[in-house]
Amino acid sequence: MVQINKAKHWLDLKKLILILATLCVFTSLLNALFSSYQVQKQVMVKDTLEANRAYATKLADVTDLFLQSVLMQLKASSETIATQLDNPEVVNKELSQMLTRTHSFDSIVLVNAKGEIIGAQPSSLGVIGATLKNEVETLPLREKAPFIVGPFVSPAGNLMVSPTHPMFDQEGIFVGFIAAGIYLKGDNILGRLLANHHHQDKTYIYVTGPNGKLIYHHDDHRIGQDVTKNEVVESLLSKTSGSAQIVNTQGVAMLAGYASVPTSGWGVVAQRPLEVTMSQLANTMRHVLKTTIPFTVFLLICVLGLGTLIAKPLWRLAKLSEQVEDGRNIDFPHVSTWYYEAAWLYQAMHSSVKNLGAQIQRFDDERKQDQLTHLFNRRGMEKWLETAYEQQTPFSIIALDIDHFKHVNDTYGHDVGDVVIRKLAELMRTNAREQDHLCRSGGEEFLMFLPHVDIDKADRIAERLRACTAETEFGEAGHITISLGISHWPLCSEDLHHALKLADRSLYQAKANGRNRVEHAVLANHNVA
Incomplete structure (x- = not known):
């Protein structure tokens, strides 16, 4: 029988299992932490960028609406003042009312065609009689159109921006402009x-x-x-x-x-x-590490105990081999091993990671929106409909479609078509409430879901959107029209999918009746299928 030198072979199976298990556990832990760090970093950076982009876009839209409102106020006053320039009392009264009517701006001045300031509020500005000289201040004289000047330092020494509107007399002759001052360091x-x-x-x-x-x-x-x-x-x-x-x-x-x-x-x-963002990620990873270390230590202790149990059946096999070498005839017994259990543990961990990845992917899919319009896509629509159905929230449905959209694409190209679609999406947002759900259901097809809105009110909203669209110029494509169909769940149909089909049928009825119009389904108690 061959003798084994135990001093030379100091590494027994129990130590080998402990070493290998320790290396595997720590390598897997480090790899999982590193992978989790990279994934979380990408997700947090991406989500932060998208949140900031969406917030900046919304704030830009609100600011744009504010500036348009100021220009509209100036336009109304310019029409009143243009014919009354020789009546200082009327001019000063109008300027004073403009300043006190809203808090949209801090000052207002009236400039004639020669660039002389002939009126100002508040009167404490002390700029009446001054002449505009620098290139920035005199831009409205050259543009003779609605214009936003600035930033610049005014004759009164204020850092400001200034929305302006030209004035024309009854014969259409340019007589000056009216300018509102918005102080950049003001309240x-x-x-x-x-x-x-x-x-x-x-x-x-x-x-x-x-x-x-x-x-x-x-x-x-x-x-x-x-x-x-x-x-x-x-x-x-x-x-x-x-x-x-x-x-x-x-x-x-x-x-x-x-x-x-x-x-x-x-x-x-x-x-x-x-x-x-990185500090938040570091805190997350520290928390993960803090919760993982105790489990890792516990696992190593278990491995040490299991190593002893694993070595025992193999030691029995070694002893049996000695008996075989001695020539003794023995029954070779069945020896249970850990291989299946190890494979099962690996499979359990693999399944957990796979399920976690699938859950993250599912959350990511649910978060997606239509990339062109940033309205909800069909996935978002279906999720909302599912929630509304579960909560039994009644809502009106407006289905709309751009008339002759293929002609826009064929005539001006798909880039212009995309501009039209984005602009229509903006008009939908403008004409909708915060709680309304807006979706792009197809190429030029859209859906609006209006919770707790009856079909008559939905009809008024749809008509307002139709008129607003018809009046709006869509860049190179010019003016377009839309056709709209209205339905209501559950008043038009208790079947949710049928209510959607009714809105779609109404849309096609609007197209069949000449386009650029609104049609709606009749309530179910009126025996309309």
């Missing part, structure tokens, strides 16, 4: 609009003018600074929107979302320091 609607946002995670916003200078910043001392070296600002100067991971002009890594304000050429940026 006004624009400042409060930009300052009041919901983020509490060190996310902040700033606004740049068309010249790349700061119009708004949470640090008042930075207002007026030139930030054109910031790559996000460079994108905004070309009137593009999006998100990017950047290093700002202060040398700080940021996760920024940005959007342009069409009316003024301004840019809105919502950004969060990358360091804040």
Whole structure:
């Protein structure tokens, strides 16, 4: 019989199992932590960028609406004042009423065609009789059209932006312009609009003018600074929107979302320091590590105990082999091993990771929206319908479709078609409530779900959207029209899918009746199928 040198073979099976198990556990742990860190980092950065982009876009849209409102106020007053320039009492009364009517701006001045300030409110400005000289202030004289000037330092010494509107007499001759002053360091609607946002995670916003200078910043001392070296600002100067991971002009890594304000050429940026996101990730990983270490130690202790049990049947096999070598005839017994259990444990871990990955993917899928319009896609629509059905929430359905959309694509190309679709989506948002659910169900097909809205009110909403669309110019495509069909669940049909089909049928009925119109299904108690 061959003798084994135990001093030479110091590594027995129990030690080997412990060493291999320890290496496997720690290698798997480190790999899982590293992989989890990388995945979480990508997800957190991506989610932060998307959240900032969406927030900047919404804030840009609201700011654009505010500026359009100011220009409309100026237009109304310019029409009143243009024919009364020789009546100072009427002019001053109108200017005073404009200033006190809203808190949209801080001052208002009236300039004649020669660039002389002939009226101003508040009267304490002391600028009446002054003449506009610098190139920025005299832009409205050259443009002779609605214009937003700034930022610039006014004759009264205020850093401001100024929405302006031209004035024409009854013969259509340019007689000057009226300008509202919005102080960039003042307490006004624009400042409060930009300052009041919901983020509490060190996310902040700033606004740049068309010249790349700061119009708004949470640090008042930075207002007026030139930030054109910031790559996000460079994108905004070309009137593009999006998100990017950047290093700002202060040398700080940021996760920024940005959007342009069409009316003024301004840019809105919502950004969060990358360091804040990474610190949250570090806290998450520390928590994971803290909860994992006790389990790892417990597992190693179990491995040591199991190693002894594993070695025992193999030791029995070794002893049996000695008997076989001695020539003794023995019955070779069945020896239970751990291989199946180890495979089962691996399969259990593999299944857990696989299920976790599937759950993350499912959450990611549910979060997706239509990339072109940022309305909900069909997945989002189906999830909302499922929730509404479970909660028995009644709602009206508006199905709409762009008339002759194929002609738009064939005539102007798909890029212009995409512009039309995006613009229509914006009009839908404008004409909808916050709780309404807006979906893009197909190429040029859309659905609006209006909770707790009866079919008559839905008809008025649809008609308003139809008229608004017909009056709006869609860029190169010009004017378009839409056809709309209305249904209600459960009043038109208790079957949810049938209620959707009724809205679709009404839409096609609108098209059959000449397009650019609204049709709606009749309530079920009127015996309409």
